[in-house]
Amino acid sequence: MREINVQEVAERVKDLCIAANLELGADVLKAFDRAIAQEESPVARDILEQLKENARIAREERIPICQDTGLAVVFVELGQEVRLLGGDLNEAIHKGVRQGYQEGYLRKSACHPFSRMNTGDNTPAIIHLEMVPGEQMKLIVAPKGGGSENMSRVEMLTPSVGIEGIKDYVVERVRASGSNPCPPTIVGVGIGGTFEQAALIAKKALLRPVGSRNPDSELAVMEDDLLDRINQLGIGPQGLGGRTTSLAVHINLMPCHIASLPLAVNIQCHVHRHKEVTL
Amino acid sequence: MTEPMRLTPPLNDNDLENLKIGDRILISGILYTGRDAAHKRMVDLLDRGGELPFDIRGQVIYYVGPSPPRPGLPIGAAGPTTSYRMDAYSPRLMQQGLKGMIGKGMRSREVIEAMEQYHCVYMAAVGGAGALLSKCIKKAEVIAYEDLGPEAVRRLEVENFPAIVVNDVRGNDLYEEGAKRYRR
Numbered sequence: 001m002r003e004i005n006v007q008e009v010a011e012r013v014k015d016l017c018i019a020a021n022l023e024l025g026a027d028v029l030k031a032f033d034r035a036i037a038q039e040e041s042p043v044a045r046d047i048l049e050q051l052k053e054n055a056r057i058a059r060e061e062r063i064p065i066c067q068d069t070g071l072a073v074v075f076v077e078l079g080q081e082v083r084l085l086g087g088d089l090n091e092a093i094h095k096g097v098r099q100g101y102q103e104g105y106l107r108k109s110a111c112h113p114f115s116r117m118n119t120g121d122n123t124p125a126i127i128h129l130e131m132v133p134g135e136q137m138k139l140i141v142a143p144k145g146g147g148s149e150n151m152s153r154v155e156m157l158t159p160s161v162g163i164e165g166i167k168d169y170v171v172e173r174v175r176a177s178g179s180n181p182c183p184p185t186i187v188g189v190g191i192g193g194t195f196e197q198a199a200l201i202a203k204k205a206l207l208r209p210v211g212s213r214n215p216d217s218e219l220a221v222m223e224d225d226l227l228d229r230i231n232q233l234g235i236g237p238q239g240l241g242g243r244t245t246s247l248a249v250h251i252n253l254m255p256c257h258i259a260s261l262p263l264a265v266n267i268q269c270h271v272h273r274h275k276e277v278t279l
Numbered sequence: 280m281t282e283p284m285r286l287t288p289p290l291n292d293n294d295l296e297n298l299k300i301g302d303r304i305l306i307s308g309i310l311y312t313g314r315d316a317a318h319k320r321m322v323d324l325l326d327r328g329g330e331l332p333f334d335i336r337g338q339v340i341y342y343v344g345p346s347p348p349r350p351g352l353p354i355g356a357a358g359p360t361t362s363y364r365m366d367a368y369s370p371r372l373m374q375q376g377l378k379g380m381i382g383k384g385m386r387s388r389e390v391i392e393a394m395e396q397y398h399c400v401y402m403a404a405v406g407g408a409g410a411l412l413s414k415c416i417k418k419a420e421v422i423a424y425e426d427l428g429p430e431a432v433r434r435l436e437v438e439n440f441p442a443i444v445v446n447d448v449r450g451n452d453l454y455e456e457g458a459k460r461y462r463r
Contacts, residue, residue: 063349068344146360232463234461
């Protein structure tokens with residue numbers, strides 16, 4: 001049995017909130033470079049260069065990459081051999097978020113759905129806790145902006161539509177989203193499970209490094225095909241026209257009910273933020 | 280790409296006549312900020328016969344909810360938010376004399392028609408480039424609705440703030456034209 005104090009969790013969550021919002025991942029920066037090399041539109045190339053410059057300023061001058069520093073989505077993989085000390089784990093995560101958003105000069109974007117009154121400290125965090133074997137604890141903080149989340153959907157398809165129906169739905173979702181989610185985007189796709197599980201595995205699919213190959217060869221081919229079709233839409237960076245509408249499509253799949261074909265499309269803007277630590 | 284045009288609000292109908300979709304603009308001078316909650320409050324106020332918190336005639340509203348400034352800086356990250364959420368309110372503000380809007384993303388048919396009717400343009404700034412755009416903002420002052428936090432109405436002083444014309448006063452739409460050009 002290994003012991004971890006939840007106050008350490010709070011500290012780490014705080015640091016991850018700040019790092020995620022200031023330091024864009026190397027995988028996304030490399031994807032920008034690949035896009036610049038392939039892009040036909042001069043306006044699109046100019047925008048992609050600006051996104052690189054923006055990331056540099058954010059990292060060096062400690063200004064958030066984007067003013068929408070997101071709701072704090074926190075994935076916890078908790079080893080079942082770990083014993084937590086020092087209080088309530090959920091409360092510790094909220095505390096880490098509260099402190100991170102305050103000390104990091106990050107925007108507080110959480111509000112009541114009716115009154116729209118800001119909660120003032122960006123809590124509650126959105127916490128996904130999963131028990132795993134072992135005696136380690138992994139924390140992933142993935143701040144999620146509103147603009148791209150608003151373009152995301154869950155659809156309960158009829159099984160008869162098959163793979164082609166799934167692909168058509170994903171491409172149509174990206175087309176209809178147009179310039180709204182800040183393209184170039186990363187498209188997370190969750191296929192199967194239940195209504196809520198499809199959404200969760202779509203979000204988790206986003207966490208895979210951009211440019212990595214899906215370990216399932218059938219899904220890898222499907223991702224390539226979807227990315228081709230999406231980048232033929234012409235929407236381009238910021239929707240102003242171009243070849244780079246999305247940087248990647250990431251698919252997660254699991255079995256579903258014999259009556260169902262759940263499909264979730266979670267759209268992620270180019271400010272693709274996630275930082276993790278293992279305790 | 281051609282050289283950008285320079286604009287300083289307040290804008291008049293002549294300024295707007297010359298603008299067409301795809302024009303790159305550098306704005307210097309004053310921009311007012313407002314997004315979801317501030318728009319709702321302003322339009323509720325007009326509905327009750329009240330006056331807006333600033334003289335909107337000829338002005339440009341920038342849809343932004345900035346992050347808090349670090350000590351010594353005027354503002355934090357300050358890129359555009361998605362504009363369609365303001366569609367329900369924008370025609371009402373154009374009636375009052377609003378001449379420009381800066382955001383990102385598509386506007387509704389009704390808003391594009393209102394832009395033709397009342398003479399107003401919609402411009403896009405680069406979404407997700409909040410750190411870069413903050414460099415063009417020299418001063419920021421909350422002038423109304425402080426309780427809304429990031430959504431408060433601010434008066435910004437900007438220098439060479441870059442934007443691109445998406446909808447002009449003739450009902451054209453750069454998002455449609457741009458995508459059409461590169462669609463396969």
